[in-house]
Amino acid sequence: MLRDARPTDAAVMADLNVRAWRAAFVGLVPEAFLDGQRAESRVRYWERHLPSAPPERTWVAERGGRVIGLTHVGPSRDPDNPEAAELYGMYVEPEAVGTGAGGALMAAAMEWFRAGPWDEAILWTLPGDHRAARFYRAWGWEPDGEAKTGHIPLGDLDEVRYRTQLRG
Numbered sequence: 001m002l003r004d005a006r007p008t009d010a011a012v013m014a015d016l017n018v019r020a021w022r023a024a025f026v027g028l029v030p031e032a033f034l035d036g037q038r039a040e041s042r043v044r045y046w047e048r049h050l051p052s053a054p055p056e057r058t059w060v061a062e063r064g065g066r067v068i069g070l071t072h073v074g075p076s077r078d079p080d081n082p083e084a085a086e087l088y089g090m091y092v093e094p095e096a097v098g099t100g101a102g103g104a105l106m107a108a109a110m111e112w113f114r115a116g117p118w119d120e121a122i123l124w125t126l127p128g129d130h131r132a133a134r135f136y137r138a139w140g141w142e143p144d145g146e147a148k149t150g151h152i153p154l155g156d157l158d159e160v161r162y163r164t165q166l167r168g
Helices: 007-024 031-036 039-049 101-115 130-138
Strands: 002-004 057-063 066-075 085-092 120-125 142-152 155-165
Touching: 002 101, 007 039, 007 066, 007 085, 057 101, 066 101, 085 101, 120 130
Parallel strands: 085 120
Antiparallel strands: 002 057, 057 066, 066 085, 120 155, 142 155
16 A cells, blocks of 8 residues: 655654665675664654655555555756656665565656656666666666766765656
């Protein structure tokens, strides 16, 4: 079941976010970075973003009353792509990967994108995250050749951009 994320979900979403990173990004980001991830800092992020106010939207996937996934969407934050929508993040509990939660979250995001004014949507992901790449491609997303490097305390974090057309 999907529902809009609520402020009371901030702590569980933060914990899920950190555990998903630690499970999915081993070997893709510095181990010390993953070890240093703490739910407390993510709680503050979600407290600032919940409830989502237009033009953003955040859903959680629940199973048995427990949050097992989340997705956060809105307008593009890219200065060179202000007319696109963006999938800011999507995370599923490590033990719930492959159960359909990610597909339900992506379906909601795609429906929301198509209902908006955008002709295309983008997302950023880590190069080498082959499982995520397969998932995105199955939903019609393709890498567009753009890359960026973010600077984190333990070094640089590379990302690649994916794009999907929403109309036509």
